[in-house]
Amino acid sequence: MKEIPLFPYDIFTPDAVRNARAVDDEVREFAPAVRLHDGTVMIARHEHVTSGLLDWKSFSSASRPWHDPNSPRPEILLTDDPPRHTQVRKVVQDALSPRALERTKAVFEAAAQEFVDELRAREGEAVDAVGEITQAYIFRVLPDVLGLPQEGRHHMHGFSQMVWATMGPPGELFDEAMAHDFSAVIEWLGTACDRDAIDPEGIGAEIFRAADRGQVTMDEAKLLLQTILSAGADTTYLTMANAIRAWALFPDQYAKLRANPKLLRNAFDESLRWDSPSRMAGRIATCDVQIDDLVVPAGTRCGLMFAAANRDPRYWAEPERYDIERDNKHSLGWGYGVHGCVGRTLAQTEASAFLGTLVREVAGFEIAGDYEPWMTTVGHGPMKQPVRLRFG
Template sequence: MKLPRWNVWCMARFDQVRRALMDPQTFCSGAGVGISNSRKEAPWRPPSMLLETDPPAHTANRAAISRTLSPAAIRSLRERFESEAHRLVDSLLDQPTVDVVREMAEAFPLKVFADAIGIRPDGRDNLVAYGNMVFNGMGPRNELWHAAMANAEAVSKWVLDACRRDSLDPNGLGIQIYASVDSGEFTEEQAALMVRSFLSAGIDTTAHALASAMWLFAEHPAQWQKLREEPARVKNAFEEILRFESPFQMVFRTTTRDCVIDGVRILADEKVLLSLGAANRDPRKWPEPDRFDVTRAVTGHVGFGAGIHGCVGQMIARMEVEALLAALLEEISRIELADEPLRVRHNTLRGFEKLRVRLRR
């Protein structure tokens, strides 16, 4: 359907959304993955070398990232993630209530993810602000967009400086991107932008997923008990959290040619909103889609996107959430809401601005 106020098309059914995600030749990312067409309007930042490029450039860029995020490299992070998860849970156990958003959902990825990439420890709060800019920046230029961009110049400078070779920890993943500079594949500036691509989606989406997990298990205590009885289901539980809450709710594509989708003709050079959240609740795909069930066969959701532009850091995000949930399962019998949660108002993300819980041993 067409959204006349914004002059964009919208796809919400699972089959439509997945088809578009899997067809970058028709639904491209090179004109920006937000509502604005970056070929007609100057973007607020240099485009992402991963999310906002198309083949063949995207293919080469993705290959460089994939070499850095090899299965062996990701496996090497597990012990650190699990150790930090237990340390964090231990520090929260004796508190009467826990501020989930600040003390857990943001704190954990700001520690383990930023350490893994090799980001310097001072000023990491800029990563939260930057993620807010990136994702609110995908939407229309409304009050949320302007609020997110209030300190854009300073935050963007800090992030890009933190991604430069001489700022990165020599033992982190980020510095490995610079091997592509030494081999002549990329310039120093391009390598910094590649590292920045790690960070654009590495904090906010994971933080919203973690907060959503805590809310869901507080609202559905029987599902928490089921998970405690069968902790091996923790991986599947996270996939159901992504399907049910879809922290990253929508992404945009631009048509490269005229096409017909389910009898509707869309012309070339049109913006198309792909509603990931709606697709993940489509009853044509998921039986009883509004029921949260950690035992559901949930393979195939589009919470991380799909196709060549699927989230490059999704394996790290999975490891983060699974490590923290596993640590909580060992210590916590029940998660209870301590006050009324407050949803965050956001252009593209779904999560919480305020969420306070009690952790019962």
């Protein structure tokens, strides 16, 4: 067996994050597994990332790279293995089941129509696909569905930054993020997600009713509500913004989608594969794990690289092409295995309502300015992408 090769540079510097797609692809092509300067091992090929995500006993979530138990972000689910993970996950699954979300469809759809009607007045203008479209929609409607109070919702953006900016390793971007005063965000989270503050008819109240049944503690219920608030927002609005970006870059695919709107869910899944909003998932090897002719030693902290695996030419034909008819059954955009995205149904409900309304109302999109990346080490996607909308 050969020694895992050292990757020649830091993949988390500002320059590397600005060019994350190319950097992550370089990691994938360098070797089946690579070692970073801090000893973390990155695994980026589709075959190996898939098997790593499925094998939670060998790749445990209990001690991820760069994990700080004192982090200000909610710490639950991502840092558990079965059986505890299974018990806690069921609480969220029940609260976000298709049946439970059925009654929220009308709320999402009405808000989507209202929002797109507002956009119609800006036809032909350069509009930011993130801050003025997808993020704005999610931040408007998701807290309503969860039952959060109106006061303090402007902290949603700060919450996104707090969660994702503190996931990666120490360095320039991490230090820059930690220099921000998150105290107001943390105070808002603490009060807005209190049981007494939320609407008893909202999804959040279901989490607390699980605590009444003894499935989780009251403190854990509050953490789970905060986790859903993050998971239902950030990756969803980034993926929807990427969908809009893809529709502008691949107008033939958008025309095909408008002709057959039943392809919308697959178009959303393809956006998730084409430019995944999370670069990686963190794990720790609990035993020696063989990756081709390399061995990851027990005790090694690892990154399983979703985004690079979702563009692996060993698995995907023309991976850089956005194709709404692609078979995405084995895309890793939703994760895989026991830690597969527990909020998938919620995200799909949000996307079906909003993107479905856009597809029905907007005849075409065009790029109207430069893409600006989200400058966090692990979260990935556009923080700004100006587009023009043509209605009809």
